[in-house]
Amino acid sequence: MESFESHQASSSEMRAFTWLVLLVQLLGLSGVIMVAVWMGHFRGGFAWQSNPDLEFNYHPLFMVIGMIFLYGDAILAYRVFRNDNKLYIKILHACLHVSALIFASVGLKAVFDSHNLAKDPKPNLYSLHSWLGLTTVILFSSQWVIGFVSFLWPKVGMGLRRRLMPYHVFFGVAILCFACATCLMGITEKAIWSMPKDYSKKPAEGILANCLGLILVAVVTLIVYLVSRFEYKRPPSPEEEHLQISDE
Amino acid sequence: MESFESHQASSSEMRAFTWLVLLVQLLGLSGVIMVAVWMGHFRGGFAWQSNPDLEFNYHPLFMVIGMIFLYGDAILAYRVFRNDNKLYIKILHACLHVSALIFASVGLKAVFDSHNLAKDPKPNLYSLHSWLGLTTVILFSSQWVIGFVSFLWPKVGMGLRRRLMPYHVFFGVAILCFACATCLMGITEKAIWSMPKDYSKKPAEGILANCLGLILVAVVTLIVYLVSRFEYKRPPSPEEEHLQISDE
Numbered sequence: 001m002e003s004f005e006s007h008q009a010s011s012s013e014m015r016a017f018t019w020l021v022l023l024v025q026l027l028g029l030s031g032v033i034m035v036a037v038w039m040g041h042f043r044g045g046f047a048w049q050s051n052p053d054l055e056f057n058y059h060p061l062f063m064v065i066g067m068i069f070l071y072g073d074a075i076l077a078y079r080v081f082r083n084d085n086k087l088y089i090k091i092l093h094a095c096l097h098v099s100a101l102i103f104a105s106v107g108l109k110a111v112f113d114s115h116n117l118a119k120d121p122k123p124n125l126y127s128l129h130s131w132l133g134l135t136t137v138i139l140f141s142s143q144w145v146i147g148f149v150s151f152l153w154p155k156v157g158m159g160l161r162r163r164l165m166p167y168h169v170f171f172g173v174a175i176l177c178f179a180c181a182t183c184l185m186g187i188t189e190k191a192i193w194s195m196p197k198d199y200s201k202k203p204a205e206g207i208l209a210n211c212l213g214l215i216l217v218a219v220v221t222l223i224v225y226l227v228s229r230f231e232y233k234r235p236p237s238p239e240e241e242h243l244q245i246s247d248e
Numbered sequence: 249m250e251s252f253e254s255h256q257a258s259s260s261e262m263r264a265f266t267w268l269v270l271l272v273q274l275l276g277l278s279g280v281i282m283v284a285v286w287m288g289h290f291r292g293g294f295a296w297q298s299n300p301d302l303e304f305n306y307h308p309l310f311m312v313i314g315m316i317f318l319y320g321d322a323i324l325a326y327r328v329f330r331n332d333n334k335l336y337i338k339i340l341h342a343c344l345h346v347s348a349l350i351f352a353s354v355g356l357k358a359v360f361d362s363h364n365l366a367k368d369p370k371p372n373l374y375s376l377h378s379w380l381g382l383t384t385v386i387l388f389s390s391q392w393v394i395g396f397v398s399f400l401w402p403k404v405g406m407g408l409r410r411r412l413m414p415y416h417v418f419f420g421v422a423i424l425c426f427a428c429a430t431c432l433m434g435i436t437e438k439a440i441w442s443m444p445k446d447y448s449k450k451p452a453e454g455i456l457a458n459c460l461g462l463i464l465v466a467v468v469t470l471i472v473y474l475v476s477r478f479e480y481k482r483p484p485s486p487e488e489e490h491l492q493i494s495d496e
Contacts, residue, residue, distance in 0.1 A: 123448045128436055128461040135462075170476065174469055181429045181465070185436045188376055192440050200371045213376040214383075217429070221422055228418065228476075 009230065020226055021080055027219045028069045034212040035064045042205045043194065049113055056114035059107050060186060066103025067136070067179040068216055070096055072223045075172060079230050090152055097144050104137055129185035136178040143171050173224055180220040187213045257478065265478055268470060269328055275467045276317045282460040283312045290453045291442065297361055304362035307355050308434060314351025315384070315427040316464055318344055320471045323420060327478050338400055345392050352385055377433035384426040391419055421472055428468040435461045 009017065039057035040046065046061075047054035074096030081089045115122040125134065150156050150164050191199050191209045199206045257265065287305035288294065294309075295302035322344035329337045363370040373382065398404050398412050439447050439457045447454045 123450075126448045126450050126454060128432065128439065128458045131458050131462065132432070132465065166477070170473060174472070177425060178465065181432050184376060184380070184429050185432050188433045188436045189440065191376065192437065200374045202371075202374050206374060210376045210379050214379065217380065217426065224422070225418060229414070 013230075017079070017226065017230055020222060021076060024072065024076065024219055024222050024226070027215050027222070028072060031212060031215045031219060032061075032065055032069055034208060034215065035060050038205065038208055038212065042208070049117055052114045052117040055110050055117070058110035059114070060183075060190065062103045062107030062110065063133075063179075063186070064183060064216070066100040066107060067140070068176075068183065068219060070100040070103065071140075071176055071179065072219060074100060075176065075223055075227060079226055094144075094148060094152055097140075097147075101141065101144065104140070108137065127185075127189065129182060129189055132178060132185065133182040136175060136182055139171070139175050139178070143168070143175060169227070173227060176220055176223065180216050183216050184213050261478075265327070265474065268474055269324060272320065272324065272467055272470050272474070275463050275470070276320060279460060279463045279467060280309075280313055280317055282456060282463065283308050286453065286456055286460065290456070297365055300362045300365040303358050303365070306358040307362070308431075308438065310351045310355030310358065311381075311427075311434070312431060312464070314348040314355060315388070316424075316431065316467060318348040318351065319388075319424055319427065320467060322348060323424065323471055323475060327474060342392075342396060342400055345388075345395075349389065349392065352388070356385065375433075375437065377430060377437055380426060380433070381430040384423055384430055387419070387423050387426070391416070391423060417475070421475060424468055424471065428464050431464050432461050 039061055043057050044054055046057050048058075049055060074093050077089055077093050077096060081092070112124060115124050124130065146164075147168055150161060150168070155161070156164070187209050191206060195203065195206055287309055291305050292302055294305050296306075297303060322341050325337055325341050325344060329340070360372060363372050372378070394412075395416055398409060398416070403409070404412070435457050439454060443451065443454060
């Protein structure tokens with residue numbers, strides 16, 4: 001980061017950026033498909049409250065869609081659409097985060113239901129996965145509210161916004177990393193509980209679970225790289241500067 | 249990060265920096281003590297190859313000391329000693345990384361021994377924890393070798409060093425995050441296997457394990473914050489600039 005200084009991207013850098021963004025999409029979608037196959041094929045498919053065991057299966061699927069794929073794309077939106085009207089991108093950024101939050105909420109509902117509605121109810125919130133996961137969702141929601149009030153509506157003054165921005169960006173990226181770490185612990189728990197004797201024999205399901213974990217790590221690493229590497233590269237157009245000042 | 253621009257730190261920023269570095273040390277040491285108490289008190293203490301079960305207990309202890317505490321301090325050394333001779337700090341940075349690697353190697357030997365020397369030998373390298381952990385140690389070692397050759401001895405030309413530096417910093421921070429994620433999965437595995445029925449009853453050991461995980465997350469988050477927030481704040485003295493040019 002020491003040399004990630006402010007400069008306009010060269011055309012070869014922009015080509016690399018575009019390919020890396022496409023790679024993130026490809027890996028992100030692969031992750032979503034892999035968790036869907038794990039839960040849908042190996043773990044018996046999906047159901048809602050009629051079958052709490054199968055309702056659980058929505059939890060990993062919806063958390064990966066919301067807290068990795070949509071959240072990651074919300075972060076990348078600022079870099080991908082760097083030449084478009086900033087207000088539109090802010091709205092897109094906020095909407096993608098709302099979608100992420102909706103998926104995460106349904107995913108949380110699924111796991112609480114799967115514990116509480118089981119014939120032999122299971123306790124909630126005792127594992128490190130659940131502690132870090134809940135912390136992550138609370139931080140994510142707080143970040144959304146603070147971001148909305150500070151940058152979208154009603155907005156705070158330009159000076160305060162400038163001071164808040166580094167924290168908004170840092171926590172945005174940090175919370176994405178917390179989400180990824182929580183997913184890795186969730187995969188570990190699920191693999192151990194679902195394959196108590198077989199996980200160590202490297203069955204297809206175990207390999208799939210491990211590859212899913214590595215793909216989530218790759219997705220989040222690439223997103224953080226793109227955000228930090230291309231952090232200064234949104235060219236502020238005169239029109240935007242005017243907009244920023246005029247819509248104080 | 250968008251506003252983490254190059255500027256000299258104000259005295260209040262430097263005070264905040266100093267307090268945050270002290271906080272990292274305090275939390276890092278707490279983490280080391282907690283994992284020592286977990287393994288030493290709750291898991292029966294330590295032994296070498298005479299008792300493979302107890303030999304395992306060195307694994308979490310040495311990995312946390314090496315891959316979180318020493319590795320984190322190696323990263324911070326550049327910021328903490330920003331006013332000292334750069335060559336000395338480079339050597340300190342490299343030495344702290346070597347110490348981290350020694351602890352990690354003994355920690356890895358402990359876990360392989362605990363599997364291979366057990367009466368009923370256990371399989372190695374099937375879990376996501378082990379896959380990401382091995383990847384992390386290989387990346388860490390490669391980063392050390394590339395960093396040593398590029399920046400310490402024999403060194404590459406200044407132009408190439410400048411181009412390599414952002415990648416060196418990015419991967420340094422990323423590998424620390426991978427190490428933390430691997431620890432979290434290790435804690436999850438150990439908690440589930442050690443307390444198969446009790447973990448969900450929130451016993452003291454479970455609370456300790458969870459708090460250890462959260463503390464490791466806090467340590468790594470603070471280190472990444474300090475590195476990215478204060479990234480530009482090493483003032484290059486004329487003497488150093490002379491040194492950098494003259495020792496090409």
